[in-house]
Amino acid sequence: MSQEAHGQEGNGKVSRVIRIGTRKSQLARIQTDSVAEKLKKLYPDVLLEIVAMSTTGDKILDTALSKIGEKSLFTKELENALERNEVDLVVHSLKDLPTVLPLGFTIGAVLERECPFDAVVLHLKNTGKCLDTLPEKSIIGTSSLRRAAQLKKRFPHLEFKDIRGNLNTRLKKLDEKEDFSAIILAAAGLTRMGWENRISQVLNPDDCMYAVGQGALAVEVRVRDKDILEMVSVLHHPDTVLRCIAERAFLRHLEGGCSVPVAVHTEVKDSQLYLTGAVYSLDGSDSLKETMQTSILPGNQVEEGVDEGAQRVGVTASNVPRASQDAAEKLGVDLAQLLLSKGAKEILTVARQLNDAR
Secondary structure, three states, rough: OOOEOOOOOOOOOOEEEEEEEEOHHHHHHHHHHHHHHHHHHHHHOOEEEEEEEEHHHHHOOOOOHHHHHHOOOOHHHHHHHHHOOOOOOOHHHHHHOOOOOOEEEEEEEOOOOOOOEEEEEOOHHHHHHHHHOOOOOOOOOOHHHHHHHHHHHHHHOOOOOOOOOOOHHHHHHHHHOOOOOEEEEHHHHHHHHHHHHHHHEEEEOOOEEEEEOOOOOOOOEEEEHHHHHHHHHHOOOHEEEEEEHHHHHHHHHOOOOOOOOOOEEEEEEEEEEEEEEEEEEEOOEEEEEEEEEEEOOOOOOOOOOOOOOOOOEEOOOOOOOHHHHHHHHHHHHHHHHHHHHHOOOHHHHHHHHHHHOO
């Protein structure tokens, strides 16, 4: 576990020290530093300390994520530190956080979402190509069942193979070996690392819908720490909060997770929240996809009598209209119920069994 302070310059008086937990990877550190910078601007008299640690998902690199059988792969150690009061808040990629959090924890901030789409990073020998124009049987690296299922269906001439490791490791495997023609990564991660120039193609929702919460950062805190909760709540981005509540409610109601291919796409437009959700068989041949929408209040309209402490799929957002949060959660549940009524449970059950048997 390594620690480092986000400083007080000059003779600034320190009112208190806040410790922020993060994974050790370069991307996690960049994301955590960006949150720390925002907090430092808002609360200049607070000293922020970054506490970096390794998680199970960082340590087990020879097994596909979907095979490890642990829901909190990238969050458990951080939450343990939060529980033991070793840190006061933790910064996560929201897509790593399960839809049911351990008792006593909540997501106190969901920051404005970066581009949530997936991106294609080509091996240098394929420069100028895209997935459509890659040669027959080209091998594409991805550790995600969701990506593989959708892309197998959309690009049947390609083959898909597991690739694990953090962003740096995966790019190194692509560049230094001939094993992969391309790899699929989240566009948001590449952008945050400053590697936009490696993005050869951004996959639109017709090609590949994204993971629940992808592209958004979450700040997890202890429910009982009202002052910390209040402090981080100003980082909430209302539209992102509503989109992610809908997505997380959809996934929770489907009982999906890392071991099944579930994908979403959300938009806020003209006070309407649109949610498209889909489930896939492992090879993408069987799928169900539907879109629903609901009305939400304009982002700056917060009602009287805010329901302090009310969580929706793990998110506490007292500064986002309550009625809009309720509508977003209901939208996710309704869409999941619609897919379940059409046979989603069977598709997901078979996908889970086949994945376990691989």
